[in-house]
Amino acid sequence: MSGNNNEQGGRLTINFRLNEKEYSLEIDPGERLLDLIRNRLGLIGAKEGCGMGECGACTVIMNGQAVNSCIIPAARADGAEILTVEGLSGGMENDLHPLQKIFLEKGAVQCGYCTPGMLLSAKAFLDKNRGREIRREQIKEGISGNLCRCTGYQKIIEAIYCYAREAERAEERKG
């Protein structure tokens, strides 16, 4: 069983991997995962929009799945593998993941507030459907937990679709 450091409660120590780095931190049992990421680790890609699971601006990938970090207790990060937008490019500083590049090319970013969450939902969706042919309808469902107030979604869907098609073609060339 994992949990508090002592029977009286109080702070607890959690161990996790985030963006391929190991962390061991003492946290407050009431902390949210979003607070941990933004305030403790200083990674401000994940945003707080609604703070209640509705907008997806705080989306991160936890153990391979997109989650809203604003409604996840930080304690649950213990033992988890987490990816935030800062880790998307795989640690190459000043470089972007191809999905990020295609978002820029296709005009899928305007104010950018939704973008980190949108990218991570897209990544989780693409990873889950790797090797399958992807239709636009499925992309819509894949990003349906992320609200965007600027783009009207079409360019975001197009960017993800183009990325998926390129990935498919790359697979074909290989195989």
Add this chain to the structure above:
Amino acid sequence: MTWENYFMPSTTGEVLALLEQHQGQARLVAGGTDLMVQHRWDPLEVKSLIDIGRVPALKEIREDHGRIYVGAAVTHSQLVDSALIQGKGRVLAEAARSVGSPQVRNVGTVGGNVVNAQPAADTAIALVALDALVHVSSPGKEREIPVAEIFLGPGKSSIDPAKDLVTAFSFSAPDSRERTYFVRFARREALALPLVNLGLWLQLEEDGHALKDIRIAVGPMAVVPYRARKTEASLKGAVLNEEILKKAGHSISEEVTPRDSFRGSAAFKKRLIGVALKRGIERALDLKGVDRHER
């Protein structure tokens, strides 16, 4: 103020021991998609949380002696992806697929959905249609209760999450003459609570035509998930045709007692539920005359 302790036990035995030890001062949390949101507006008065998301036994989906068992901490995404549930609990798979968004489905659980007891909770409606049993463990005690019987009012169930652990839900695996279906109308297809939802289970006579038995669960048509028993009774033994379906639609519109809300007026919901029932039966049985404009 928030909780001082956060426990992450790994067996049901440990969960029950913690409940006993904390004597009502500790509360269970599964996905937290309801609890964390409620806490933000109306802080919980609780000293400790017991997270049940790491108990493997509560995350299992399995078939045993003709019954399907779904662990209380199974997530909506797990239900959607489960071949067993797609095959033998279609209404439940479809209800789970309609919950919130991918992020909410990845975390939210069937147990939390039922215990939270909203009148139109999607998987709760499906489980009422399946006539599922709730398996509950409390320190020193085990019980099984028909799911429809635990709802006491909006947001109120007879399960006390500071004392009782729902371990699983179970329902009998359908035979070849049984069908299920889920119909839901909402403002948009994601992140919108249902305007109306309807879970359906039906059984055909051996001749394959007449309806032998039917269960219709609907929300939000009363203060709790509601079984439309009058309409069910009127359909038992019926040979289905357009006329009968129309009558059933009227019958259910008369029977239910929805409220006016910002999602829609009571009158509108009454009409919609009639459409939902007709459509549900047609789809469940692959009848002709199905409205092809819907996906």
